[in-house]
Structures are given as C-alpha cells and as structure tokens.
Amino acid sequence: MIAWHENKFAPKPGTILCKPTEIENGAAREFRFGGDSPFAFRMFVYNDAGNFRGFHNSCPHFDIPMNHTPEELFTPDGEYFQCVTHYAKFDKSSGICVYGPCEGKSLQRIPLTMEANNLKIGTA
Ligand code: FES
Secondary structure, eight states: OOOGGGSTTOOOTTOEEEOGGGSOTTOEEEEEESTTOTTOEEEEEEEETTEEEEEESOOTTTSSOSOSSGGGGBOTTSSSEEOTTTOOEEOTTTOBEEESTTTTOBOOEEOEEEETTEEEEOOO
C-alpha cells in the first residue's frame, strides 16, 4: 500500500474541503478527487465533537473503498468505522482496525488544517 499522498489524484496541501459546519457532529463526509476515474482518490472527514479527522477511504485489507453510501462508513451502533466488504471495524479516533481480517492495521490519516473557516488538506 502506498502512502495516501502518493496517489495520482490525492489532493495537495491547502485544498479546500468544506466549511466545518457542513459536517454534523458525529457524522462523516466523503470527498472524491479525480472525477469518474477508476483511480479517483476517496477520503472522508469525521467530526468528533469539533475535532475533525481525515482518513483515506481505503481498507487496509484489500486497498478498496470501505463503503457504498456515507451511512455505511459506520457500524449500525455508530461505535466504529466499518468496511462493508468483510466487515472490519476501525477505531474512530485512530483508524486502527480492532476487528476483522486486517486487525492491527490502520486507515491512513490525512492531515487537516482550518484556515479562514475552511477545512483544508494539511501537509503530509
Ligand atoms: S476489504 Fe475491507 S475488510 Fe476486506
């Protein structure tokens, strides 16, 4: 697995994602870079009580996106992120897999910054 920022369509530092108010507390918002390309870069930002965390949407098991819809990023009880392919569960703070075929591996964190009330990609 390559580092997230080495992907062809990975967003550059300073890329604006959205306003922080556009992601509700406890929710995640997905972002896609690269249009309809099969190699498009997918990521999501999770709002943990105003603490925004960015993750590459790529399961460390098979290096494929974890979901089909935004709701599927979470387990039904909302306690973990999940991958719908083989149902791995990931800690929402660290991104570490705590259950499933990739246990111990981690989603890649994407650094974020806040500038002028915009959430932006930080420096890798
Ligand atoms: S591809 Fe995600 S758990 Fe297998």
